[in-house]
Amino acid sequence: MAEKISVLIPEEEVDRKIEELGRKISADYEGKSVHLICVLKGSIFFTCELAKRITVPVTLDFMSCSSYGSGTKSSGVVKIVKDLDEPLEGRHVIVIEDIIDSGRTLSYLLEILEARKPASLALCTLLDKPDRRVKQVKVDYTGFEIEDKFVVGYGLDYAQRYRNLPYVGVVEL
Numbered sequence: 150m151a152e153k154i155s156v157l158i159p160e161e162e163v164d165r166k167i168e169e170l171g172r173k174i175s176a177d178y179e180g181k182s183v184h185l186i187c188v189l190k191g192s193i194f195f196t197c198e199l200a201k202r203i204t205v206p207v208t209l210d211f212m213s214c215s216s217y218g219s220g221t222k223s224s225g226v227v228k229i230v231k232d233l234d235e236p237l238e239g240r241h242v243i244v245i246e247d248i249i250d251s252g253r254t255l256s257y258l259l260e261i262l263e264a265r266k267p268a269s270l271a272l273c274t275l276l277d278k279p280d281r282r283v284k285q286v287k288v289d290y291t292g293f294e295i296e297d298k299f300v301v302g303y304g305l306d307y308a309q310r311y312r313n314l315p316y317v318g319v320v321e322l
């Protein structure tokens with residue numbers, strides 16, 4: 150069944166914000182290299198677009214975590230489905246997320262990654278939904294703060310659909 154999707158953040162606004170984040174990160178890491186961790190599947194589109202806007206040397210790795218299954222509520226249990234290919238020791242790592250909602254995924258992930266002794270560890274998210282936080286996480290770069298609505302598009306899914314929408318939309322459930 151197709152849900153009704155309304156536009157929350159139009160494509161041009163998302164593009165502009167990603168450009169701005171890319172400029173900020175490039176300035177903050179001047180003279181260094183950054184190692185971007187894309188948290189699959191949701192952050193795939195954001196990671197690709199952001200990486201293109203960063204002007205310092207970039208390397209990429211991928212990790213897959215899952216807690217939402219096919220619904221709109223977190224199961225509360227975060228699973229690592231695929232781990233990173235490379236060690237983090239001595240690297241300037243930036244974890245890239247599409248959204249921080251309850252904060253469970255990120256707080257779990259950051260603890261695991263911190264133990265791998267990166268030179269630095271930062272967090273960049275396209276969307277932040279602070280009203281739903283149950284685990285506090287310190288976010289270094291945020292695209293947009295949004296209200297408590299289930300969003301899709303730009304990598305975000307509802308039952309695995311709508312990830313490819315070029316804008317951020319709200320599902321009318």
Ligand SMILES: O=P(O)(O)OC[C@H]1O[C@H](OP(=O)(O)OP(=O)(O)O)[C@H](O)[C@@H]1O
Pocket residue numbers: 188189190191192214215216217218223246247248249250251252253254255306
């Ligand atoms: O702050 P939280 O409440 O933990 O929610 C945020 C996480 O949930 C989503 O991933 P999901 O587990 O649905 O996997 P997906 O990226 O493959 O869709 C999203 O991409 C974030 O990683």
Ligand code: HPA
Pocket residue numbers: 217248250298299300301305306307
């Ligand atoms: O609002 C959301 N939409 C899609 N996936 C999500 N995972 C956490 N929050 C969301």
Ligand SMILES: [Mg+2]
Pocket residue numbers: 191217305306
């Ligand atoms: Mg999801």
